[in-house]
Amino acid sequence: MYLATTGRRDTSAPPSTGGAGRRVPGTVLALGTVSLVTDISSEMVTAVLPLYLVLGLGLSPLQFGFLDGLFNGGSAVVRLLAGHAADRGHRHKRVAGIGYALSACSRLGLLLAGGAATGIAAALATDRIGKGIRTAPRDALITLSSPPDALGRSFGVHRAMDTTGALLGPLAAFALLGATADAYDAVFVVSFCVGLLGVLLLVLYVPGHRPAPSTPVSTPRTGKAFGALRDPAFRRIVAAAALLGAATIGDAFVYLLLQRRLNLPVGWFPLLPLGAAACYLVLAVPAGRIADRAGRRLPFLYGHLALLAVYTVLLAPADGPPLLLLVPVLALLGVFYATTDGVLMALAGSVLPPDGSAGGLALLQTGQALSRMLAAAGFGAAWTVWGPRPALWAATSVLLAALAGGWALLPRTASDAPGSAEPPGDQNPERRTA
Amino acid sequence: MTARFPGPPNPLGPRARIAVLVAAVLLLAAGSVGYVLHSEARSDGQRGAADASFTLDGPALYFRDTATGRVAHQPLAGTRGDRTTGGPVCDRFHAAGGTALCLRAKPGVLPKTYAIVLDRRLREVRRITVPGIPTRARVSASGRMLAWTVFATGDSYATTAFSTRTAVLDLRTGYLIKSIEEIPLTIDGARHHAPDVNYWGVTFARDDNRFYATVSTKGRTYLVEGDMKNWSATALRQNAECPSLSPDNTRIAFKKKLSGDPAAPWRLYVLDLRTMREWPLAETRGVDDQAAWLDDGTIAYALPGAGGGRTSDIWTVPADGTGAPHKAVAGGSSPVAVG
Numbered sequence: 132m133y134l135a136t137t138g139r140r141d142t143s144a145p146p147s148t149g150g151a152g153r154r155v156p157g158t159v160l161a162l163g164t165v166s167l168v169t170d171i172s173s174e175m176v177t178a179v180l181p182l183y184l185v186l187g188l189g190l191s192p193l194q195f196g197f198l199d200g201l202f203n204g205g206s207a208v209v210r211l212l213a214g215h216a217a218d219r220g221h222r223h224k225r226v227a228g229i230g231y232a233l234s235a236c237s238r239l240g241l242l243l244a245g246g247a248a249t250g251i252a253a254a255l256a257t258d259r260i261g262k263g264i265r266t267a268p269r270d271a272l273i274t275l276s277s278p279p280d281a282l283g284r285s286f287g288v289h290r291a292m293d294t295t296g297a298l299l300g301p302l303a304a305f306a307l308l309g310a311t312a313d314a315y316d317a318v319f320v321v322s323f324c325v326g327l328l329g330v331l332l333l334v335l336y337v338p339g340h341r342p343a344p345s346t347p348v349s350t351p352r353t354g355k356a357f358g359a360l361r362d363p364a365f366r367r368i369v370a371a372a373a374l375l376g377a378a379t380i381g382d383a384f385v386y387l388l389l390q391r392r393l394n395l396p397v398g399w400f401p402l403l404p405l406g407a408a409a410c411y412l413v414l415a416v417p418a419g420r421i422a423d424r425a426g427r428r429l430p431f432l433y434g435h436l437a438l439l440a441v442y443t444v445l446l447a448p449a450d451g452p453p454l455l456l457l458v459p460v461l462a463l464l465g466v467f468y469a470t471t472d473g474v475l476m477a478l479a480g481s482v483l484p485p486d487g488s489a490g491g492l493a494l495l496q497t498g499q500a501l502s503r504m505l506a507a508a509g510f511g512a513a514w515t516v517w518g519p520r521p522a523l524w525a526a527t528s529v530l531l532a533a534l535a536g537g538w539a540l541l542p543r544t545a546s547d548a549p550g551s552a553e554p555p556g557d558q559n560p561e562r563r564t565a
Numbered sequence: 566m567t568a569r570f571p572g573p574p575n576p577l578g579p580r581a582r583i584a585v586l587v588a589a590v591l592l593l594a595a596g597s598v599g600y601v602l603h604s605e606a607r608s609d610g611q612r613g614a615a616d617a618s619f620t621l622d623g624p625a626l627y628f629r630d631t632a633t634g635r636v637a638h639q640p641l642a643g644t645r646g647d648r649t650t651g652g653p654v655c656d657r658f659h660a661a662g663g664t665a666l667c668l669r670a671k672p673g674v675l676p677k678t679y680a681i682v683l684d685r686r687l688r689e690v691r692r693i694t695v696p697g698i699p700t701r702a703r704v705s706a707s708g709r710m711l712a713w714t715v716f717a718t719g720d721s722y723a724t725t726a727f728s729t730r731t732a733v734l735d736l737r738t739g740y741l742i743k744s745i746e747e748i749p750l751t752i753d754g755a756r757h758h759a760p761d762v763n764y765w766g767v768t769f770a771r772d773d774n775r776f777y778a779t780v781s782t783k784g785r786t787y788l789v790e791g792d793m794k795n796w797s798a799t800a801l802r803q804n805a806e807c808p809s810l811s812p813d814n815t816r817i818a819f820k821k822k823l824s825g826d827p828a829a830p831w832r833l834y835v836l837d838l839r840t841m842r843e844w845p846l847a848e849t850r851g852v853d854d855q856a857a858w859l860d861d862g863t864i865a866y867a868l869p870g871a872g873g874g875r876t877s878d879i880w881t882v883p884a885d886g887t888g889a890p891h892k893a894v895a896g897g898s899s900p901v902a903v904g
Contacts, residue, residue, distance in 0.1 A: 181716075182672050182698060307601065308672045314604035321601065324593040331589050335582045391760075399696075400717075401675055515783070518760070 158276035159285045161336040162269055163292030165329050169231060170293055172326035173258065174300025175318055176238060179308065183315045184251070206263030207497045214267035214493025218486055223268040223275070224339040226489075230265025231333055234258045235326030242319040267493030272337065274480030274488050280423055282480050283430075286473030287419025294412040298405060359491030364482045364542045369498050371540040372475055375435050376502035378530035380510040382407065382464065388445050388519060389460055393453040403461065410465020411472075418469040419477065427478040428541045434470030435534055437463045442527045446520065475499075482542075615687040616651035621660055623904045626859065628897040629658050631876045636667070636687075639894065641859065641902060648894070653687055656699045658899040659857075662708025664736065668699035668715075678715045682736065693741065697730060701807065701855050702899070705769035709737050710793075712767035712776070729765040731778065733793070745791075750780065752787065752800040759783060766807035766855050767791075770814050777808040777817060788819065788836075805836065807855035809864075815839060816884065818846075818856040818864050826851075833866065835884055844886045857900045858884070865893060865900040 217226040237257035244250025270286075277285035304318050311317045359365050386403040389395070422430040441463045444456060476492060483491040506526075513522035577585065615636070621627075630637040636652025652658075655667035665683040670676065671694075678699040682691040697715030704711050711734040733742045745764050750757045759782045767778040776791045780800065788805035791798040806820040815838055820831040829851020836843040846864065854866040864884050870876035879894035894900070 179672070182670070182676055305672065311601055311604040313670075313672055314601075317601045317604040321597040324597045328590065328593055331586065335577070335586055399675065515761070 155281075155285060155288050156276045156278075158337055159273055159289055160292075161332065162273060163289045165231070165333045165337065166269070166289060166293040167296035167299075168325060168332060169234065169329035170296030171300045171303060172238070172322045172329060173234060173262075174297045175304040175307075175322040175325070176241065176258075178301035178304045179315060179318050206259045207501060209260050209263040210267055210493045210497050211490070213264040214271070214490040217268035217271060217489035221339075221486070223272045223489055224333070224337055227265040227268040227272065227337075228330060228333050230261045230263070230268070231326070231330045233261030233264065235261075235323060235330055237261065238319050238323035238326055242316055242323070267496060268489045270476050270480070270492045270496075271489035274476070274483070274492070275485055276338075279481050282477035283419035283422035283427060283474055284416065285419070286477050286480075287416040287422075287469070290419075290469075290473045291412050291415040294408050294415065298408055298412065301401075301405075359483060359487050359494055362482065365479065365491060365495075367540045367542050368475075368479050368482065369495050371537040372495055373498040373502040374533045374536045374540065375530075376499040377506050378435075378526065378533040379438065379503050379506050380526050381503060381507040384507065384510055384514075385441060385445070385460065385464065388523065389457065391519065392445065393456060395453070406457075406461040407464040407468070410462050411468040412465075414465055414469035415473060418466075419473055422470070422474045422477060427474050427481070428543060430470045431474050431478060432534065432537055432541065434467050434474065435530065435537065437466040437470065439527065439530050439534070441467065442523055442530065446523055446527065478541075613654055614689070615653040615683075619649070619651040620687055621663060621665055621683075621685045621903055623902070625903055626865070626879075626893065627652070627658065627660055627901050627903050628879055628894055629655055629899040631870070631896045631898060636899075637897070638903070653681070653683065655681075655899070657702040657713070659702040659704050659901050660903050661704040661706050661901070664704050664708035664711070666702045666704050666711050666713060668702050668713055670699050678713075680711075680713050680732070680734075682711065682734070691734075693732075693734070695730065695732065695743070700729070701731075701766045703767055703769065703855070705773050706771050706812070707773055710735055710769045710773045710776075712769070712778075714765040714767070729763045731764040731767055733767065733776075735793075745778075748791065748796060748798045750789065750798045750800070752782075757782065757800075764789075766809075768808050768810045768817070768855075770810060777810060779806040779808065786822070788817070802836075802841070805834075806831070809856045809858060811858050811861055811884070813861050818858065818884065820852060820854075820856075821845075833864070833882070835864075835886070846882050846884070846886055847888050848880065848882045848890045850890075854898075857902065859900070859902040865902075867898040867900065870896065 213226050213230065217223045234257070237254045240254030240257055241251060244254055273285050273289055274282060303321070307318050307321060308314070360369065382404060386400065389403060390400060418430060418434075441460055444459050444463070447456075475495070479492060479495050480488060506529075510522055510526055513525055517525075619636075624641050625638040626641050627636060627638045629635070630648070630650055630652075633650060634654050634656070635650060636655055636658050637648045637650040638652070639648040653665075653667050654669060656670045657668040659666050660683075663685040665687060667679075667681040667683055669679040669681060671679060675696060676698050678695050678697055680693045680695060680699075680702075681689055682693075684690050695715055697717040699713065699715050701712075701714040703713070712731060714729050714731045717728055717730050730744045730746070733745055734740075745767075746762050748764075750762065762780055762782045764778050764780050767776050769776045774793045776793065778789055778791060778798075780787050780789045780798070785803055786806050787800035788802050788808055789798045789800050804821055805817075806822070809818045811817070817836045817838060819834055819836060821834045821843075822830045823832050824830055831851055831853055833846040833848050833852045833856060834843050835846060848866070850868060852866050852868060854868075856864045856866045859865050859881060862884050863881050865879055865881045867877040867879055870878045876896055877898045878892055879897040879900045880890045881893045882888065882890045
């Protein structure tokens with residue numbers, strides 16, 4: 132039988148000879164469709180939420196900020212637990228399904244909450260928890276259903292479909308608001324229906340993975356949620372991602388700096404993320420394929436060079452036409468996401484054992500998210516104390532240092548990692564006592 | 566197919582799956598379309614102007630009727646229920662001296678606000694479109710000076726925090742200040758320079774020159790006194806938001822933040838400008854509104870309605886801190902006494 136070659140460390144990713152001609156695995160396309168539909172649903176709500184809370188309910192921005200920041204940290208714990216649960220007995224599909232279903236039902240919660248702040252907070256928290264639950268199992272499913280030499284492309288395709296949904300969501304929401312004279316409840320109902328469709332697509336078209344018959348289910352290699360960290364190659368990847376994450380100030384600040392530099396009308400602000408997302412959408416697949424050929428390590432590092440370029444462009448004393456600043460920054464941000472987001476998953480997916488992939492990816496995503504949160508908070512503080520330019524200079528130096536660190540940390544090829552565990556052979560599965 | 570682990574055979578064959586999917590899509594689409602059509606029917610399609618018979622004639626309490634989104638009025642000493650509807654559609658409303666200011670939200674990918682200036686007959690005389698979500702509107706007693714505040718997303722440090730933009734319009738000269746954030750500001754005797762200043766909740770004195778507002782900077786809020794002619798602002802004291810000057814110009818009603826509870830951080834207070842003494846009002850619930858003086862002894866404000874959702878009620882309370890809140894209008898917001 133054909134068994135997973137994830138965890139295979141004997142060779143670097145082979146040049147994908149037939150990769151270009153081969154089809155993207157059906158499971159990846161199915162998951163991409165699920166993500167596309169789900170993102171339409173969730174971005175519909177995200178786009179109208181500020182309006183709904185402030186105008187519809189007369190909440191103050193303070194309360195809105197509080198609601199919005201709610202459970203951002205809490206979802207990290209949920210993410211780790213869900214990743215671990217998915218690995219136990221290969222319940223990726225089930226765990227991801229629960230996450231999707233929770234998020235879909237949270238729209239109904241918004242509808243039923245009416246104006247009660249607690250109800251709205253609960254609905255938003257449910258949505259966040261659902262997102263936390265599903266992300267790692269979904270990425271693990273992508274890993275498990277793709278040939279290892281085409282992981283990058285699979286993630287690229289998935290992320291491109293995901294981003295398409297994120298772009299369509301707000302358009303759908305505002306079309307609805309326009310048609311119904313601001314009936315926010317109509318947006319929530321439609322979002323709920325679209326979300327349910329996403330869950331149904333998952334149930335119908337994503338195969339539930341069964342462990343290979345000879346792989347014992349009862350003793351997953353990852354005895355603990357942090358079991359994946361025992362692998363030195365994976366440890367290096369997590370460390371590098373966290374290190375580079377700590378130099379990523381966050382899109383919000385990039386857009387803010389852009390707006391201040393260009394004196395953009397405030398109303399244009401919401402369009403900036405759309406520009407970067409469109410660029411990401413276009414580049415996700417090519418970046419994934421390049422990563423498959425070039426071994427993923429370099430694209431991931433070069434992607435951060437694109438971020439460095441963003442910082443540099445923002446620091447440049449250019450007084451040219453605004454587009455000269457706007458277009459490169461948004462394009463470079465798109466490049467940064469295309470070459471780091473899915474590529475990092477592919478990089479990690481190729482060293483994680485199949486029965487530890489969801490837990491490992493959850494760990495990686497959480498580490499990256501937490502360090503990015505720290506970076507954003509630190510940059511915000513630096514901005515307040517020193518002003519924007521010195522803060523940006525600081526961010527640039529931190530990123531340069533992180534790049535040097537990442538360069539040293541990231542395993543050059545999987546086989547470079549000394550002492551890495553041998554692949555999970557199906558003949559003699561390694562039993563560890565956790 | 567390159568799946569690592571052949572999945573368990575799906576209990577449904579490909580044709581059955583398609584059938585289930587199509588049925589579900591039809592069902593969900595029908596539900597969505599039905600609900601949207603129902604919502605469309607619910608909104609009466611009337612968006613905008615006031616009925617011809619509806620004018621600014623006092624003395625009456627004007628307010629936004631939350632059920633219809635249109636401005637309505639009732640007698641000042643009114644018993645509930647005898648309201649006259651048919652005003653313009655507004656999200657925020659204020660009027661004085663024969664001029665009304667109506668802020669109307671225009672949702673979209675880029676949320677906009679129409680600041681609509683209306684005359685005594687509530688006919689539109691000027692319309693200014695600004696980006697953001699409407700929050701505060703004020704007209705000076707003479708009807709000459711107008712100010713409004715909108716929330717603008719993404720113009721501040723935290724992604725989710727709003728920043729505010731406050732504009733001032735002088736109807737006599739037609740001069741519009743799109744944002745007053747550049748006004749030279751003095752805090753504790755020193756010129757204050759910071760990129761994070763936000764102003765909101767302007768209230769004008771009778772001379773159409775002096776005004777009060779809230780400024781927030783470095784995480785603190787201040788009550789500022791501003792001067793239009795000299796174009797300067799001075800912070801008077803900390804922790805006072807959404808000021809509202811009494812008709813005799815001696816006192817200011819404002820929101821004071823008392824707790825970190827995000828659900829109800831503010832209480833209504835009144836400050837005597839001569840003695841700088843302040844006292845809480847008898848309203849113990851959290852109020853998030855720029856209060857309106859119905860007369861020199863009575864303050865009106867909106868509180869979320871018991872029904873939840875998008876409803877609110879208008880309450881009144883004595884300005885001297887005595888007495889108890891009294892519900893004046895069920896299902897209303899933006900109260901203003903038109904004399």
